[in-house]
Amino acid sequence: MFGQKRLSREGGIEIVVKELATRMVKKGHEVTCYNRSGHHVSGDEFDDTQEKVYLGIKQKFVPTIEKKGLAAVSASFFAALYCAFGKYDVVHIHAEGPAFFCWIPKLFGKKVIVTVHGIDWQREKWKSGFASKFIRQGEKNAVKYSDEIIVLSKGVQTYFEDTYGRKTRFIPNGVTRPAIRHAEIITEKYGLIKDSYILFLGRLVPEKGIRYLLEAFKDVKTEKKLVIAGGSSDTDEFANELKELAKGDARILFTGFVQGQELEELYSNAYIYTLPSDLEGMPLSLLEAMSYGNCCLVSDIDECTEVVENKALIFKKSDVNDLKKTLQEVCVRADAVETLKRQAADFICNKYNWDEIVQETLELYRRAK
Template sequence: MRNKSDKLNIAMLGQKRIPSREGGIEIVVEELSTRMVQTGHSVTCYNRLGHLISGKEFDGDSPEEYKGIKLREVFTIQRRGFAAVTSSLSGAIHAAAGRYDVVHFHAEGSCVMLWLPRLLGKRCIVTVHGLDWQRAKWKGFARRYIKFGEKMAVKYADEIIVLSESARRYFWNTYGRKTVFIPNGVNRPAVRAAERIKEVYGLDKDSYILFLGRLVPEKGIVCLIEAFRNVHTDKKLVIAGGSSDTAEFVQHLKTLAKGDKRILFTGFVQGRILEELYSNAYVYCLPSELEGMSLSLLEAMSYGNCCLVSDIAECTEVVEDKALVFKKADISDLRQKLQYVCSHGETVRKLKDQASDYICRKYNWDDVTRRTLELYQKQMK
């Protein structure tokens, strides 16, 4: 039996790569891994090869170590629908052959080969970041493949972590499988003045409504654009984020926005530009129709933003009464709420004043890491 203080050798897979802000999973893996390394554990992250949604301009060297985390690149076929499959399969094989105590799978699709490290004596933990097979971009074989990964997780994982109460109910009602609720965390950021965004995009403080995330159908961006086009305001709508195997959809969004000079697409952003966009938004809007647990929403609130979100449980459980809510996929209701915030600055200021302290108290990465390590240690007894 292991002592609870023993240091663990941990493998992480299912993320695109770290360091990266290409998606919520990448942020989660980095936040957990850096803290685990700081407490003396050994962590290896299996990264995909090739450039990803951030685009070639963000490609750089591939270090073997980052903040004490060991980085290993795995075989990846750079084609739509194949990158995630091939990298997760090869990552699982590498992890099975490695001398790891715990293999932590992120996302359902990565779990297809979970049985192999489990068969070879590794403890296997899964974090379900969302019911990925429900996402609009996955159809046919891809959707069946992800659903199969979900079933493999249910059958073989030692523990399954979920990010929302609705996901916990789903796994119990569908499979009779108990899961552990451990939400994501957030860091309290430094608020930045509008300098680079003024220079690059002509944006001043409180001059825009912000959407920030992957440009995929389930994020509700079509609803947001159509609603905003009928809002009477001089404020801009800034849509920040890159595509994720969704180039045609991104072009569709730009076609919808054509003719409205208030709508601005920035593409993928990170670093100082990202920080300034969060820091200076008038309102942050998340119109998602499907979520796991949005790190962008947590970050937006941590910067002290007034948030307007759809009424799906994954959003309302996070914001409670500290944000405004509209009916999912209801263009008319979203338009009315957008018009309301543009006309009621006092409500916006009140919600801004509450947001940061509330969210940083409720969701903390140190607490998330502690609870995750306790789950690992439980399996080593």
């Protein structure tokens, strides 16, 4: 597998690759992950981690040019090259950009599977210039050269059929029911207790709709805090813009990138979780939030509404006024919030089971021509 940065919580793709790979290893398969070299968003202490085997997964770190726009391209090129010459039955590529190089392992007789985690060229940071052209060509190369394409939503499945006449396989992401954590670290670090805050957790990028969330929340009358948890992507420019927008409201808190017990406590003790995105692939953070029994408030994009069905609150995408109105209502309607909380975990864990998804993926490997 390649396309991920490394086996971490750095982003949704990284989580998916780790979940798939660890379970496939447990089933007796040999899995090699080609990871990027270089900086890790979790901190400098992770940068030198070059373990050759991690949870039974073989890890190889490929040469990576650490310049904006070149890290993913260079790492994907070398990963594709190494996969082409390796003794592998299947090469599984994650995301449209890395799929640009799917013809290389295909040329050497490998079965090639591409998972499209979202229509990446639509993301704000990649809408123009070289990156946009590269990712769009990656999408086209996936259509032309891959044996199978996996998509994570029905909307993306329709897009490939309408745009290219290419049939794809819908295999969503999964989630595992977690253990609930009492507030300890988050109380000590941020003064947060159970049900005292609204949580956003994800990468700080424009398409996540965080601007709307901040604008809406500043006009909501509540003593609850708004916690923005997550690291920036590539640069801190957008994160700094968000902090500037939040100035003057002491209820808004930025934690930066979180993981481990702190992450688990944030999920476990939120009053509600919100994902106001304009664009998603299949939001793993939303699955995770529901698995912790959270009442969720999401934008009405298909990628969110397909996940939550009628088990969450929904507002109009990009509509600050509708988001503000819904936030105000949930802050005074604890009974409605509690009803959705009680339904969330059972619903999501039964709907998206990792073990079933891994089995379906392995069957797709076997069927690929």
